[in-house]
Amino acid sequence: MRVLAAMSGGVDSAVAAARAVAAGHDVTGVHLALSAKPGTLRTGARGCCTIEDSRDARRAADLLSIPFYVWDFAERFTEEVIETFVGEYAAGRTPNPCLTCNEKIKFEALLEKAMALGFDAVCTGHYARLSVVDGVPELRRSRDEGKDQSYVLASLTSEQLRHSMFPLGGSLKSEVREEAAEQDLAVAKKPDSHDICFIPDGDTKSFLEKKLGQTPGQLVDDETGEVLGEHTGVHGFTVGQRKGLGIDSPAPDGNPRYVLSLEPVSGTVKVGSRDRLxxxxxxxxxxxxxxxxxxxxxxxxxxxxxxxxxxxxxxxxxxxxxxxxxxxxxxxxxxxxxxxxxxxxxxxxxxxxxxxxxxxxx
Incomplete structure (x- = not known):
């Protein structure tokens, strides 16, 4: 098969590409440029999608002796992932940008382009097990429960899954790193990325405030209706949040308060005891x-x-x-x-x- 290997620059996607090559597929590597200013995305252990990552992906492709390209998906990433993320928070909802990125970028935009270029499948380093029986895809949790990513892949359609490959689903993360070291891949010990790649300093509240501005409202006790304080926007809160509420006085029973619900139209953030969550x-x-x-x-x-x-x-x-x-x-x-x-x-x-x-x- 002609396989397009999505190479993020991390150890997982590099080993996934290596396994596709070892299986005898005709593999081409591609790195997705998701920011017009990649220096603004996180670097080191906390990020992905940086210039450093693209270079790591290229070095891995060179070692595997496969063609390698960088595709510019920055505009689509901004529209589909970042703007959706901001819009959902503005509406008082809590989105998962990684799930949106998988759905809209890696398995819609990327797969769409791959199919148009004559590729049979897209290969990624996700930890999930996938099989196709009589033309019907079956998606399962990975062997490594701690790394399982079936949750963020569950929004994919059957047609997308038919053209997807997850070579790491049956492996433990430790085995993947060992395999990378055995193949002299420089990313063998590279730390995993985490958190939201398009928020450079990890301060989601400040990021959203820059995008949405301040929309003051009240913090209200869900049981008594008492106004406990003011805030600068419902987008600064999520259901279940305990810290950073900006409430000076403790609850009458001395226990912490939690965010119970968000009302973006009125600007009301309702808080209460943990059991009301x-x-x-x-x-x-x-x-x-x-x-x-x-x-x-x-x-x-x-x-x-x-x-x-x-x-x-x-x-x-x-x-x-x-x-x-x-x-x-x-x-x-x-x-x-x-x-x-x-x-x-x-x-x-x-x-x-x-x-x-x-x-x-x-």
């Missing part, structure tokens, strides 16, 4: 079924609401438009705008049944 029901819109099999009646499953953690046993039902989920265990800090992914536990790795975007909680 508990969620037992979730509604989700924009359902996606990677294996083209929508839920048929009430379905026992395990749901996940964050990239790492936030899981619970549940019963989910699809009404033809959205998904309603009844949780068997309470979850806290669940916010509209987050993705919810439905899994069916299996010995071969939990199977992704579907995903949706949380629209309401109760």
């Amino acid at each position: 508990a969620v037992t029901e979730i509604d989700a819109k924009r359902p996606i079924w990677p294996s083209e099999k929508p839920l048929d009646g009430p379905t026992e499953c395990v749901i996940q609401v964050r990239a790492h953690g936030g899981t619970a046993d549940a019963v989910a039902e699809f009404d033809g438009a959205g998904i309603t989920i009844q949780l068997r265990q309470e979850l806290q800090g669940v916010a509209p705008g987050q993705a919810v992914v439905l899994y069916r536990p299996e010995e071969s790795g939990d199977l992704v049944l579907g995903s949706g975007i949380i629209s309401a909680t109760r």
Whole structure:
């Protein structure tokens, strides 16, 4: 097969490309330039998508003796990922920009261009297991549970998955680093990137304030209605947040207060005790079924609401438009705008049944 290997400049994508080469595929490497000013993105252990990363990707491609290109996706990344991120926060929701990037950039824009150029598949360093049985894709958790990325891939369509390769799904991260060292890849010990790549200093609140300006509002006790303080914008808060609320006095019982809900129209941020964060029901819109099999009646499953953690046993039902989920265990800090992914536990790795975007909680 003709395979386009997306090479971020990290160890995972380099080893994924190496495995595609070893499997006998005709591999071409590509690095995505996602910023018109790459120096503004994070460097070192906390970032990705920098000039340094593109050079690391090129060195890995040279070592593997495969062609290598840099594709400029900066404009589309700004429109699809950064502007969506800002717009969601302005609407009082909590988005996951990495999920959006995977959906809109790596497996829509990239795959679209790859197919137009005659490639058969896109290969990435994501930790997830993927198989295609009788033309139907099956996406599962990776062997390395701590690195599993099936959550951020669950928004991909079956057609996108048919043209995707995840060579690392059956490996542990430690094995991947060992393999990189054995092949003399310079990125073998390169630290993993984390946090949001397009916020250079990691200060999300300041980033959003620069984009949206200040929209003052009130911090209100959810039970009593008492005004506890002022703030400069609902975009500076997320459901479940405890620190940095700007409230001078403690709660009457001495316990911390948490953000319970955001009302962008009125500018109200409601706060209260931790137990009021508990969620037992979730509604989700924009359902996606990677294996083209929508839920048929009430379905026992395990749901996940964050990239790492936030899981619970549940019963989910699809009404033809959205998904309603009844949780068997309470979850806290669940916010509209987050993705919810439905899994069916299996010995071969939990199977992704579907995903949706949380629209309401109760």
